[in-house]
Amino acid sequence: MHSNSIDKTPSFSSLSLDEQLLSAVKKLGFEQPTPVQLQSIPLALEHKDLLVSAETGSGKTAAFLLPALHHLLTLPSGKSGVRALILTPTRELAQQIFKHCQQLTEFTDLKTGLITGGDDFRLQQNMLRRNTEIVIATPGRVLELMEQEIPDFSNLEVLILDEADRMLDMGFSEDVLTIANSCNTQRQTLLFSATLTHFGVIKMADRVLKNHEVVALNTLHDGHRNxxxxxxxxxxxxxxxxxxxxxxxxxxxxxxxxxxxxxxxxxxxxxxxxxxxxxxxxxxxxxxxxxxxxxxxxxxxxxxxxxxxxxxxxxxxxxxxxxxxxxxxxxxxxxxxxxxxxxxxxxxxxxxxxxxxxxxxxxxxxxxxxxxxxxxxxxxxxxxEGKYKGPKKLKASGKATGGKKKIEPKKAAVEKVKIRDRDKKNVGKRRVPTVKPTIEVNQP
The missing domain is CATH 3.40.50.300 (P-loop containing nucleotide triphosphate hydrolases)
Incomplete structure (x- = not known):
């Protein structure tokens, strides 16, 4: 039973990827595509724009790298400039994608570059002048380079926005849109996010994607089963x-x-x-x-x-x-x-x-x-074990009721009567007996 279910699971070779990429995948020990790879790669290979929601650790990096690399390998371009740009929110993530990309391009001639803040600006400028085909970058540093008119995205073929929800949370929305607007309008765009319910992700998708397909493997409210x-x-x-x-x-x-x-x-x-x-x-x-x-x-x-x-x-x-x-x-x-x-x-x-x-x-x-x-x-x-056990439940009786009892309307009424007796001497004596018993009742 178990072996039969494994046999039915598609392999990477069934995804029609370039042989050089399949060799790299095999060397990395990847045997079967993860769900996000299985659903995203075939659509991306058709050069469609995609909006994908998948949690970190689901194999999403390979889900966007493999089809992008396949495109660059099977459709060589004689034009200059960056061919694929991957934007990501943090330096750490950019470095990890860069490393993964180098592993997948091991058997190819594709050149990959990394652009993040904190690293040498001139080295990054020189790397871009050498027509590096694939660039993994954080938005801030790309904008700094754009001010020097160094990056050439006019011939860009693939734009990938990874962890788009996080980029929005970090305030990169306008930066990302500025970069996207400088890119070739005929490009393919892949937008990956941990959730599709983030208020800004759908808005950004409407701005940068064209007639896109949606691959939703999880929503914000999905439990982490593991x-x-x-x-x-x-x-x-x-x-x-x-x-x-x-x-x-x-x-x-x-x-x-x-x-x-x-x-x-x-x-x-x-x-x-x-x-x-x-x-x-x-x-x-x-x-x-x-x-x-x-x-x-x-x-x-x-x-x-x-x-x-x-x-x-x-x-x-x-x-x-x-x-x-x-x-x-x-x-x-x-x-x-x-x-x-x-x-x-x-x-x-x-x-x-x-x-x-x-x-x-x-x-x-x-x-x-x-x-x-x-x-x-x-x-x-x-x-x-501590003393704090969580908030105490409010009771409907007790102190709340006692609080009401402390307000003594009778006492207030008595005081008013006393004032009348002192200030209005012409009041008939018939009222005096009425007041006295009231005072006696309230005295201890």
Whole structure:
């Protein structure tokens, strides 16, 4: 039964790709296309524009690289300039796509270039002047080069926007549109996003795609089936630190990612964790690019087993073996939560995510659950059980009712009567007996 089901699964050779690419795919050990590759590649090979939603780790990089490379190989161009441009939100993701592209072009003569901020500007200018066919880049640096009139996108054949939702979140919308508008209008455009429900993704698709096909493998609310999601309640940040240390010392994992909402918090956690003999590194946007590259390499090689990171690493950090993600700080919204936990549970691997939640973060975490239409598993660590058990339910009786009783309308009425008796001496004595009993009733 099992072998028959495997036999029915299409192979890469069934996708009609160039033989040089198939040789590279075979060398990389890829046996069967993933769902996103199986659905996207045939459409892309027909030179159609695509809007694709697929989570990180689903094989989407090869899903856009393979058809783009096939096009460049089978339809040689005598024109100058960049033939394929891949825009991505972060330097780290650009570097990983560049590496993957080099692997897939190993048996070809195609030249690939990398353009990101933090690297030598003149070297990038020279690389573009040599008519590099494939360029992987971040939008900011491309715009800087465009101001020098260096990149020539007039003959561009394929434009790929990877992690478009993240580029929008990072404020690159206008930059991306400016670059897209400078490209050959007859190009093919492939837009990849983790979700199709992001408010700006559809709007961008309408601006840059022509008569496009949609490949929707997931939506924003899809659960991560390979990931167990847990919540551990904490009293305060000191309690969180104790919980974090316990988890890192007692959970089983190859690599762990610990997310904070600020670089200050990430830096602050490094000392205490290293004091527990844990192999810890830090990754955030304030670091020099060379230091970031070095830290990622140490993490990839396993020299660093635990990475403290801000949301910079939530996207574009494609490293195998991350099977534990801990949110020391609850992320600010559901989209960031998805991107963080997406670092684990890749393809067929299992992952565990744990959010440490204190009382000021309860509403934020509950909002994320509602946003994702999921309920996370609550976990109690007996060795470090805290006092905070979640918000108390409001009671319909008790203090609320007692509060109403404290307002004594009778007393107020009595005071009014007293004032009348003092101020209006002509009031008949017949009213006095009526007032006195009332006063006596309210006296202790």
């Amino acid at each position: 990931i167990e999601q847990q919540i551990v309640l904490a009293d305060d940040n000191d309690h969180k630190l104790k919980l974090l240390i316990w988890l890192l010392q007692n959970e089983t994992y190859d690599k762990a990612l610990v997310f904070t909402n600020s670089r200050i918090q990430a830096d602050a956690l490094r000392g205490p964790l290293r004091g527990q003999k844990l192999r810890v590194g830090v990754l955030h946007g304030e670091m020099d690019q060379k230091d970031r590259n070095r830290m990622m390499e140490l993490f990839r090689e396993g020299e660093v087993k635990i990475m403290l990171a801000t949301d910079l690493a939530a996207r574009g950090l494609d490293i195998k073996g991350i099977n534990l993600v801990i949110n020391f700080d609850v992320p600010r919204n559901g989209i960031n939560y998805i991107h963080r936990i997406g670092r684990t549970g890749r393809v067929d691997e299992l992952g565990l995510t744990i959010a440490l939640v204190k009382h000021t973060e309860w509403n934020l975490m509950s909002g994320i659950e509602r946003f994702l239409k999921q309920k996370f598993k609550h976990r109690n660590i007996k060795e470090l």
